[in-house]
Amino acid sequence: MDRLRKTKTGIMLLAALMIGSVFGPVGACAAPDNEPGTEATLRVAAAPNSSRTAETALGSPDAVLKMLNNGVRIRAPYLPVSDTYLSVRTGGVRQTLTVDRNGFAYDGEQGEMIILRRPDRLLLKKRVDELRGSYYGTLLSWDDAKSRIPMSSTFALTDLETGKTFRVQRRAGSSHADVQPLTREDTEIMKDIYEGKWSWKRRAVLVETGDAVLAASMHGMPHGGDGIPDNGFSGHFCVHFLGSTTHKSRSVDPEHQLMVYKAAGKLTGYMGTMNPDVLAATFFKTYNLKELPAARMLFVDPYNESLERLLSKAERISSDSKAGKASSVTEDGLVAERSEAVKLHAADNRVRQARFVLRLVRGTPAEPWKIESLAATDGKGRDLLER
Template structure:
């Protein structure tokens, strides 16, 4: 097992080296490193209050928090010891904060109630009853923060044609109003007003974009997990809204109009909006995992790159899209896989689009474990 882990580390280093000529270093790398570093303690008044906060990523402006009073939980946290290592590729989306000895302690919490020492990346052992209570608090908070994971058929009934609803971007926290105008395989939506169009454009940094983003669709007291892009296209039905066409919102299992196929980038964003990103990616086949990697590279999404490789990534290209179809094979008994994928891409400091081939090497520790991309060589 130690030799396998050593091989994993060497392969992880290889990916950064091999992509160095085409991928640029991103300021997000230091941000990711700082997210997992211990936070500086500051003098504060002690109390029995414990604050839970959830966000889809460390930099997400949209956050939901709750304050609970639980002396038993606080005593258990103060008396606890670190136990097993925390081995997931990204830190939990839920944070726990409390004051003790005039200092603030910050810890991570998983959906199952495991408490994580962020600096040491170790699981803190708690009594089972205390952990069950904490798990209940965390699940309640996450259910308020994230959306329901509904199939397109179910979502289409909740959002009938010409219904209006709120759309909230889970990273920026910006929200605007839209209306479903059409769409039989996903929702074709238009912003209601000029202000709503301006908000949508600001979510994408001031320009229209095909990039997929995780969003929450809110209507009649329900919140649905979804994914949108921000590019006006097709028919226009709301005059005077400064939006020439419609944009698309996808739900679980929805397909595109043209290819009648599920869009991998939309589906990963739908699961992010449901708070199920890590669970979803960990169950993907090698080829589906490669699709997530390509989408992450295309959008410069460092969190998605980290989920696919198991390591912090600090690289991106200006664009990358898959060209070739996958020829999938039975990998049920394999621990390693090498495969080639044809892509179109634009290098970080270039403007021209070129056709390239990427050689992927994937590994997993056992047939029960998930796959990781350990190297990606662009030829």
């Protein structure tokens, strides 16, 4: 419980980072001249625009700069999607780099990967793992989680990105938790998370119960039975955990499961287990949920031009293909292609029919699938993603 409260305000854990190594000068951007002092920090945020972050101080900025400047810089073929940033400020200059899960740093401005000396990289990775562990929730199966939130119990829900917290009571549900906000104030906080409009959109949340912080997913639509008077919420809403199912279908809800893994900070590993068909379906789900970092994780090049053009042209993608249609896979099992009839829904409500083709690749059968390219054409074969 204390861990979650500290994370909401930004965790400042002093940790001396003893370093020595040099890469060429680190790409820097000017900070406002009125920012005094020096500092070196790691920051974790679930998305670039997240209000809720966690930070830890790394000790001497000069030592961190020495670590960075003693490494090796190489051209990065692609910049990764990451939730972790290393920032060093000395005087009026701030330098910010992306750090991946393995302790490699990336200079986005220069398009370079920074390979630290092994002891430095492992120490940085340890700090990253500690900070991410304080930010995300524990991945716990529904069978185990339901005993932590027994029927009629009350607990806190924290939205992963905004950090807004409200209290709920579990009122029903055997395959997942059916809960209701405790008070009108709790209802208003929940509605504020959904920007003032109830929605079925799944969101990653943290369940705070006892000394545990669990990864979960919620939607924001009142429905079904009521029970708590005068709380301003007509009905209940659903909270899902790892492996929980819907009550009608008795099957897992893929969008809820995506958000559960997001709340645990384990989306990359989860997506790495997907076959081409599931991965293609996940692309559509993350795109329509506007979970852009998650959608980018599915690509070889997360910032490829075709995806950027698609984002500028379509708010939502709906598939017309029959469920279960399989991708074509090459004999060596390293290349797959999936073609689907889709509708591209623009922000101005225009809808265009399109043939959507995803090409997926992997280096070896043991490696995860990634989307190498996407294309969208109309009935006459014209490119809908042209400039």
